[in-house]
Amino acid sequence: MNSYQEMNTPLRTIMTPGPVEVDPRVLRAMSTPILGQFDPVFTGMMNETMEMLREVFQTKNKWAFPIDGTSRSGIEALLSSVIEPGDKVLIPIYGRFGHLLTEIAERNKAEIHTIHCEWGEVFDQEVIIEEMKRVNPKVLAVVHGETSTGCMQPLDQIGPACREADVLCVVDAVATIGGVPVKVDEWQLDAVIGGTQKCLSVPSGMAPITYNERIERILFSRKKVEKGIATADDVYAGEPIQSNYFDLSQLQDYWGPRRLNHHTEATTMLYGLREGVRIVLQEGLQARFDRHKLHEKALMEGIKAMGLELFNEVSWKLPVVTCIKIPDGIDGDAVRKMLLDQFGIEIASSFGPLHGKIWRIGTMGFSCRQENVLFVISAMEGVLVRHGAQLNTGKGLQAALDVYDSAE
Amino acid sequence: MNSYQEMNTPLRTIMTPGPVEVDPRVLRAMSTPILGQFDPVFTGMMNETMEMLREVFQTKNKWAFPIDGTSRSGIEALLSSVIEPGDKVLIPIYGRFGHLLTEIAERNKAEIHTIHCEWGEVFDQEVIIEEMKRVNPKVLAVVHGETSTGCMQPLDQIGPACREADVLCVVDAVATIGGVPVKVDEWQLDAVIGGTQKCLSVPSGMAPITYNERIERILFSRKKVEKGIATADDVYAGEPIQSNYFDLSQLQDYWGPRRLNHHTEATTMLYGLREGVRIVLQEGLQARFDRHKLHEKALMEGIKAMGLELFNEVSWKLPVVTCIKIPDGIDGDAVRKMLLDQFGIEIASSFGPLHGKIWRIGTMGFSCRQENVLFVISAMEGVLVRHGAQLNTGKGLQAALDVYDSAE
Structure with a gap:
């Protein structure tokens, strides 16, 4: 009689500016x-x-x-x-x-x-x-x-x-x-x-x-x-x-x-x-702030190395949100959909005057960790190439890994 | 440095009118x-x-x-x-x-x-x-x-x-x-x-x-x-x-x-x-309402059989809350404290004009089940006897069990 099933949700890599994992x-x-x-x-x-x-x-x-x-x-x-x-x-x-x-x-x-x-x-x-x-x-x-x-x-x-x-x-x-x-x-x-x-x-x-x-x-x-x-x-x-x-x-x-x-x-x-x-x-406030800065840097370097442009690479950048300009000719929502459907990764669009112009990637809290940053960089590359973007393939991951190497 | 411990909470039998188990x-x-x-x-x-x-x-x-x-x-x-x-x-x-x-x-x-x-x-x-x-x-x-x-x-x-x-x-x-x-x-x-x-x-x-x-x-x-x-x-x-x-x-x-x-x-x-x-x-609305009525009845019969008086045994009684008059000379809050401290059972007092005059026992949702009703009846008896109340000892549980027997 009752046809509603038990919850059975997919596991996602959530890289939005909230809610995060x-x-x-x-x-x-x-x-x-x-x-x-x-x-x-x-x-x-x-x-x-x-x-x-x-x-x-x-x-x-x-x-x-x-x-x-x-x-x-x-x-x-x-x-x-x-x-x-x-x-x-x-x-x-x-x-x-x-x-x-x-x-x-x-x-x-x-x-x-x-x-x-x-x-x-x-x-x-x-x-x-x-x-x-x-x-x-x-x-x-x-x-x-x-x-x-x-x-x-x-x-x-x-x-x-x-x-x-x-x-x-x-x-x-x-x-x-x-x-x-x-x-x-x-x-x-x-x-x-x-x-x-x-x-x-x-x-x-x-x-x-x-x-x-x-x-x-x-x-x-x-x-x-x-x-x-x-x-x-x-x-x-x-x-x-x-x-x-x-x-x-x-x-x-x-x-x-x-x-x-x-x-x-x-x-x-x-x-x-x-x-x-x-x-x-338990992590400690300063260690936590440092961790957020490290993963922000790896993400930014990875994104830039693959040939994308950042919207908020400014001295007043919010360290936990990285905004990427959507390249000309690319459908921002189609990219986000493919990231979700095929990689299980969620990133965000924006509101008002920025809607359709930028993607927003969050590096917050538990979502802010190395495997998530590396996965989103490689997935972005894969999806964008699939959408016809001209990228420096293979460079993004290496740039991010360099950041992690030099932090050790 | 961080002295806060992981959560380690006691398990309670919660028989208040909410929140319940x-x-x-x-x-x-x-x-x-x-x-x-x-x-x-x-x-x-x-x-x-x-x-x-x-x-x-x-x-x-x-x-x-x-x-x-x-x-x-x-x-x-x-x-x-x-x-x-x-x-x-x-x-x-x-x-x-x-x-x-x-x-x-x-x-x-x-x-x-x-x-x-x-x-x-x-x-x-x-x-x-x-x-x-x-x-x-x-x-x-x-x-x-x-x-x-x-x-x-x-x-x-x-x-x-x-x-x-x-x-x-x-x-x-x-x-x-x-x-x-x-x-x-x-x-x-x-x-x-x-x-x-x-x-x-x-x-x-x-x-x-x-x-x-x-x-x-x-x-x-x-x-x-x-x-x-x-x-x-x-x-x-x-x-x-x-x-x-x-x-x-x-x-x-x-x-x-x-x-x-x-x-x-x-x-x-x-x-x-x-x-x-x-x-x-999944339980079904009618079956759920019937279950709440059954446990209400067992609780009421048990409470009355031990010699306590109900406050709300009226045709407009809310089936999921049973109110008991606090017997003369008994400290209602001391009884509730002993129930919690020694039996891990929580029942409620009341507000405004009824404060200090009644206890309230909820039989709601997952808390509304046979073992909880039987436990609260036997604990009430034990605590009240300890507080000097004159009760018909041993009668409460039997009356409640009779209700459950006749429901089978």
């Missing part, structure tokens, strides 16, 4: 039988996960915990908890995910100011700082690593300038956390959102965030304890946050010692996240 | 290596999951898919996508989760009307229908199964009355889906939210929902395609939905044939949900 240890952790949400062993794991997240974010912030949703849920939780109607928000846009910040801020009734640069460029930090001083926003929201263009916005001067001007600096580090340094305290960032399904090698479905006491003060003024569990002391003055699910003032009370019931924590995802950040710390 | 087949499915979000094999699984969800919801609705968040994310997605500022919403409240509906509706700027009855009671359907006619709301939002009180609100007359009055009937079936009949089409419910971590035996972290074309018409009028991926045709008139993450008009375009990128689907959670609903359909 999940570390097998994370998958194992996720097959662990669950605990109840208030089981002391489970709340202990929640606390441990917070501790480990602080290390990954390089912060001493009290608050570092996941939102139960995909990466953009973390962005929305922060922006909707901080922005009140009419608040000015400045958003520098250099790719698709800058637009997402405006989408979310707009729906929270912010007065939005944007500055733009070409997709493929980033801003001189001074340009952003000047605009910040001119607009004097409550919040400056900016993407750290734009996977849509393979570019990374430097932030080390922007954070301190915001602090000095008493502007809140909120950063989307979904693509960079765990693969590239994200120095929350050193750069004086007030709130940062990370992603699980990229450099942490955990499936999509949670969004680790961190924020400091500057953000917490706003939360406290807008706090509202849920009816049905509130006590007489729980009366606050400010306009409540427009989402219950994303209300960080309530989520704090669930992740904090009060342990006020909000949602039921996503047990299995938390197991995965805990294992994912544990593995990051 | 996850079916081992679901855990296995969740350890499967992931696919990319636009891999055709993965989008095929998304479609299959939609098909299976329709069967579980007993509906022909086009839309049935999960929200990537815990159960309340599904409630918020529906209410925030449907409610525009000033819309009248009627909410009958008979326990904690009715209050949650008001929390969410309030933050969407609804004009809220509530009616109340004692915790432990439900409404005569006529009372709700009369109030609905008097208030004439846009939306009637109601909880189907209140885990906080162990009561279930009949809906078979409310749905048709709403349809006739052109009122949208939105139902929180988080606790009932997969354990108790939820007849979306027959009862003429316009939108229904299910939960994963209760009778579906999937971890918390997704919220399957379904809705019909009456809801879809509202979504269409409020639609907004995200900047960065919108085309010139994508211009709509209505006030946009106040959340990007929960914007069902965008989620539809991701789950539908247009496959517009929104979030990155929570791959592993989807594997779990797919396996969970597959198992439900």
Whole structure:
């Protein structure tokens, strides 16, 4: 009667800018039988996960915990908890995910100011700082690593300038956390959102965030304890946050010692996240960043040696995403389809003005390893030759192997 | 250097009203290596999951898919996508989760009307229908199964009355889906939210929902395609939905044939949900409902035979939650602690006016099986005797075994 079969999925080599291959240890952790949400062993794991997240974010912030949703849920939780109607928000846009910040801020009734640069460029930090001083926003929201263009916005001067001007600096580090340094305290960032399904090698479905006491003060003024569990002391003055699910003032009370019931924590995802950040710390942050740089270099050298051109070989390149210009006369989607169908390899196209113009290859987390880099280089060559491209055959793999040899 | 250990969790017998034990087949499915979000094999699984969800919801609705968040994310997605500022919403409240509906509706700027009855009671359907006619709301939002009180609100007359009055009937079936009949089409419910971590035996972290074309018409009028991926045709008139993450008009375009990128689907959670609903359909809906009734009966008979009193032995009892009055002089939390510490069994306390007055035992999904029911009965007896309660020792297990014998 029931014709649905057990899962039987192919194994893929996933070389997109996310989601990427999940570390097998994370998958194992996720097959662990669950605990109840208030089981002391489970709340202990929640606390441990917070501790480990602080290390990954390089912060001493009290608050570092996941939102139960995909990466953009973390962005929305922060922006909707901080922005009140009419608040000015400045958003520098250099790719698709800058637009997402405006989408979310707009729906929270912010007065939005944007500055733009070409997709493929980033801003001189001074340009952003000047605009910040001119607009004097409550919040400056900016993407750290734009996977849509393979570019990374430097932030080390922007954070301190915001602090000095008493502007809140909120950063989307979904693509960079765990693969590239994200120095929350050193750069004086007030709130940062990370992603699980990229450099942490955990499936999509949670969004680790961190924020400091500057953000917490706003939360406290807008706090509202849920009816049905509130006590007489729980009366606050400010306009409540427009989402219950994303209300960080309530989520704090669930992740904090009060342990006020909000949602039921996503047990299995938390197991995965805990294992994912544990593995990051076990490898060591610096060793992990170095590993990502090494495989990026091998990939770039291999791609260039076979005669393809890079789109983002710039000083502001996002190390974990390498973008390749699609050669004239080549159908980018047909190439991707053949890579998937015949090699089981997935790479990405792009969005908006770059759609059809570049391929994007991710080297993130568990996917970022030698055999994957070598396989994607050889497969690209094979597929492109099959599509009639003129390449320096045989050169790509040798160039990549040279990088690995010289690294030993 | 890194002192964090591999996960090493105790095995528990989880007899709360959720989260409950996850079916081992679901855990296995969740350890499967992931696919990319636009891999055709993965989008095929998304479609299959939609098909299976329709069967579980007993509906022909086009839309049935999960929200990537815990159960309340599904409630918020529906209410925030449907409610525009000033819309009248009627909410009958008979326990904690009715209050949650008001929390969410309030933050969407609804004009809220509530009616109340004692915790432990439900409404005569006529009372709700009369109030609905008097208030004439846009939306009637109601909880189907209140885990906080162990009561279930009949809906078979409310749905048709709403349809006739052109009122949208939105139902929180988080606790009932997969354990108790939820007849979306027959009862003429316009939108229904299910939960994963209760009778579906999937971890918390997704919220399957379904809705019909009456809801879809509202979504269409409020639609907004995200900047960065919108085309010139994508211009709509209505006030946009106040959340990007929960914007069902965008989620539809991701789950539908247009496959517009929104979030990155929570791959592993989807594997779990797919396996969970597959198992439900393999067992068969009626057989599953019968199983839940059988174990409920064994538990109730066992509890009564040992001399304890039930709080919710009423015709409107929620079959999957059995509430026990805490005997005079017994410390309810000390009993729960000893059950957990010495037997590895988790049962629940309650909220608000019932806190400290009742224990709640869930018989849901994979936790709802004979050995668990027998174990919790014998453990309750042992712990209560240890706490000085006067019980009919030895009678509880025999009464439960009698139920199982007579069922054979």
